[in-house]
Amino acid sequence: MLSNVKTKPVDVRTKTRADRILDVRNLRVSYQTGGGQVRAVNDVSFFLRPSERLGLVGESGSGKTTMALSLMRLLQSPAVIEGGQVLLDGVDLLSLSEEEMRRARLADIALIPQGAMNSLNPMLKVGEQLRDAVTAHMDSGGKTSREARIFDVLESVELSRNVVNAYPHELSGGMKQRVCIAMGILLKPKVIIADEPTSALDVVVQRQVMETLGRVQSELGASIILVGHDMGLMAQFVDRVGVMYGGKLVEVSPVREIFKDPLHPYTQLLIGSLPTLESKENFKGISGMTPSLLTPPTGCMFHPRCPQVLPHCQVEIPPLVEIKPDRWVACHLYNGS
Amino acid sequence: MRGLDLGYFIRRIGMFLLVIFVAASFNFMIPRLAPGNPIGAITSRMSNASAGIENGQAMFEAYRERFGLDDPLYIQYTKYMWNTLRLDFGESLSAYPAEVWDIIGPAIGWSISLIGVSVLITFVLGILIGALLAWKGTPGILKSLLSLTMIGGVLPYYLLAMLLLYFFAFTAHVLPMSGAVESGMARELSWPFIKSAFRHAILPASSIILTSLGGWALSMRGLMVNTIGEDYMLLAEAKGLRKSRILWRYAIRNAIPPQLMHLAIALGHVVSGAILVEIVFSYPGLGYQLYMSIVNSDYTVIQGITLILAVSVGLAVLIIDLVYPRLDPRVTYVAESSG
Numbered sequence: 001m002l003s004n005v006k007t008k009p010v011d012v013r014t015k016t017r018a019d020r021i022l023d024v025r026n027l028r029v030s031y032q033t034g035g036g037q038v039r040a041v042n043d044v045s046f047f048l049r050p051s052e053r054l055g056l057v058g059e060s061g062s063g064k065t066t067m068a069l070s071l072m073r074l075l076q077s078p079a080v081i082e083g084g085q086v087l088l089d090g091v092d093l094l095s096l097s098e099e100e101m102r103r104a105r106l107a108d109i110a111l112i113p114q115g116a117m118n119s120l121n122p123m124l125k126v127g128e129q130l131r132d133a134v135t136a137h138m139d140s141g142g143k144t145s146r147e148a149r150i151f152d153v154l155e156s157v158e159l160s161r162n163v164v165n166a167y168p169h170e171l172s173g174g175m176k177q178r179v180c181i182a183m184g185i186l187l188k189p190k191v192i193i194a195d196e197p198t199s200a201l202d203v204v205v206q207r208q209v210m211e212t213l214g215r216v217q218s219e220l221g222a223s224i225i226l227v228g229h230d231m232g233l234m235a236q237f238v239d240r241v242g243v244m245y246g247g248k249l250v251e252v253s254p255v256r257e258i259f260k261d262p263l264h265p266y267t268q269l270l271i272g273s274l275p276t277l278e279s280k281e282n283f284k285g286i287s288g289m290t291p292s293l294l295t296p297p298t299g300c301m302f303h304p305r306c307p308q309v310l311p312h313c314q315v316e317i318p319p320l321v322e323i324k325p326d327r328w329v330a331c332h333l334y335n336g337s
Numbered sequence: 338m339r340g341l342d343l344g345y346f347i348r349r350i351g352m353f354l355l356v357i358f359v360a361a362s363f364n365f366m367i368p369r370l371a372p373g374n375p376i377g378a379i380t381s382r383m384s385n386a387s388a389g390i391e392n393g394q395a396m397f398e399a400y401r402e403r404f405g406l407d408d409p410l411y412i413q414y415t416k417y418m419w420n421t422l423r424l425d426f427g428e429s430l431s432a433y434p435a436e437v438w439d440i441i442g443p444a445i446g447w448s449i450s451l452i453g454v455s456v457l458i459t460f461v462l463g464i465l466i467g468a469l470l471a472w473k474g475t476p477g478i479l480k481s482l483l484s485l486t487m488i489g490g491v492l493p494y495y496l497l498a499m500l501l502l503y504f505f506a507f508t509a510h511v512l513p514m515s516g517a518v519e520s521g522m523a524r525e526l527s528w529p530f531i532k533s534a535f536r537h538a539i540l541p542a543s544s545i546i547l548t549s550l551g552g553w554a555l556s557m558r559g560l561m562v563n564t565i566g567e568d569y570m571l572l573a574e575a576k577g578l579r580k581s582r583i584l585w586r587y588a589i590r591n592a593i594p595p596q597l598m599h600l601a602i603a604l605g606h607v608v609s610g611a612i613l614v615e616i617v618f619s620y621p622g623l624g625y626q627l628y629m630s631i632v633n634s635d636y637t638v639i640q641g642i643t644l645i646l647a648v649s650v651g652l653a654v655l656i657i658d659l660v661y662p663r664l665d666p667r668v669t670y671v672a673e674s675s676g
Contacts, residue, residue, distance in 0.1 A: 074575055105577035118568040122667055123591050133576040167666040
């Protein structure tokens with residue numbers, strides 16, 4: 001249970017569960033700024049099942065990208081991973097050496113960035129960038145198998161082989177994003193982190209790219225974390241949704257249930273703010289501002305904006321607990337129920 | 338070549354030729370617009386030196402005729418352009434009957450080997466230092482040490498030249514004071530000659546390198562910081578590339594092209610860039626010759642050197658322009674408007 005996670009550290013393999021390909025426990029990341037310490041990821045725990053699609057939503061500044069990047073230890077200074085565990089197939093990525101982590105990247109856990117803009121090196125041909133990636137994980141030889149693999153992945157993302165000879169600026173946004181997907185699946189990773197992979201694309205291309213991403217993910221059997229803020233996209237793509245607010249995970253639920261019956265007041269307001277085809281009402285927003293992480297509110301992060309706030313919400317931080325099967329929420333409303 | 342079509346190539350060469358033509362024309366006109374008269378200056382100096390010479394007026398006329406200064410301006414101009422086209426700069430005024438080429442030729446060799454090599458060394462070192470200063474993986478101690486190279490940048494290079502000259506040549510006698518080789522040494526590609534040339538080049542080269550290194554490093558650092566902030570650097574790391582690979586192939590490689598443009602201009606300025614260093618060390622390069630010919634009002638030599646300067650800057654920029662699409666694939670000259 002995640003409520004008793006304060007007891008640690010334990011041997012990384014002991015508490016591993018076979019149904020969790022990725023198990024994140026008490027992850028804390030902060031930015032050391034001139035004005036003080038900003039805790040962007042605050043004691044976040046969640047897990048990912050094999051072949052599962054998990055969506056991670058939240059407003060700008062909610063810590064979702066910071067969290068996603070910290071799973072691969074890709075954060076740059078001044079970001080510091082302060083603690084926690086990221087168990088990938090039982091191995092704590094946070095305790096690996098730099099070289100071990102380097103080898104794990106792409107091979108075990110891959111990033112698909114928002115690739116339509118600048119994620120590809122403008123000076124290198126697409127083929128060279130793919131080759132670079134494979135070569136970094138090869139001990140020796142295997143040139144023909146490398147080329148074959150590159151053509152394989154290009155084919156599976158529906159790109160012609162010719163793109164290996166193209167420079168990134170010669171490709172369209174959708175094509176660049178496909179190259180990034182191809183890059184991500186090159187070494188058949190167990191977990192793919194897709195950080196807003198389609199946010200710079202128009203909806204038609206977005207749909208095509210997401211279909212491709214979904215297909216290659218199923219073929220590969222990899223699990224995927226889709227980071228984004230497009231609830232519509234999430235509804236179509238993922239199995240479960242995690243909602244982040246102010247650096248904390250406030251709810252993790254299966255996607256249908258989160259739309260039908262959101263638990264956390266923030267999730268309720270978030271779902272309620274989505275426009276529907278039936279009603280022509282004005283948009284409902286959420287009053288108030290996102291909390292400053294430099295001077296975060298005491299207790300529950302959401303209490304200053306919460307319509308159902310309870311007295312001890314201002315004092316006590318609610319833990320993320322499973323209140324019904326597969327439904328996790330961090331809110332005092334559900335305490336003791 | 339990639340990113341280059343024939344039309345652009347021809348236009349670019351034409352532009353180069355036009356620049357040279359205009360430069361040569363200015364080169365012709367400016368001395369003639371200037372007050373004073375070179376022949377008069379020479380003859381009057383001669384007469385001063387020998388306390389009045391016989392047939393001074395006749396000599397003046399003979400010189401004028403010899404250098405074609407009697408002709409109408411347009412004929413002078415045509416002759417001048419024709420000669421320039423054949424790279425014939427005529428005879429030196431002050432060292433008559435020496436050909437201008439006899440004076441400039443060896444000087445070009447010395448300038449290229451001293452300043453050209455110094456600039457190249459500075460460029461390479463500057464890129465490395467700048468890159469390491471921007472790279473987050475560089476150890477802090479190394480960064481502090483590398484920052485020391487900025488100190489040289491605050492000194493004017495001729496001042497550093499004089500300091501080096503004073504300490505290493507005048508006081509300590511470890512290195513020669515002046516010249517390019519031992520005086521009287523035969524010009525041949527022999528080992529002692531090269532050794533001597535090298536020993537003579539150390540101080541002037543050091544003063545150029547030490548004073549300009551900081552600037553190169555600083556601008557490279559700026560370019561690197563921009564490159565490192567790009568999204569593709571994150572993906573490069575996410576791909577599991579080795580740090581060294583990311584540094585060379587993704588960061589430095591991408592930051593270099595703008596630096597190469599600066600290099601072309603710096604190399605083009607090999608002549609003018611280091612006049613004072615050449616003077617301090619009496620180094621017989623182009624800058625020193627230019628200085629000497631200005632002192633002697635030797636217009637033909639001045640014209641020769643300034644034209645070479647114009648050609649070398651133009652040529653260096655032309656070359657970089659033509660190879661730039663190779664360096665940065667985003668730059669192409671294909672199917673662009675002629676503007």
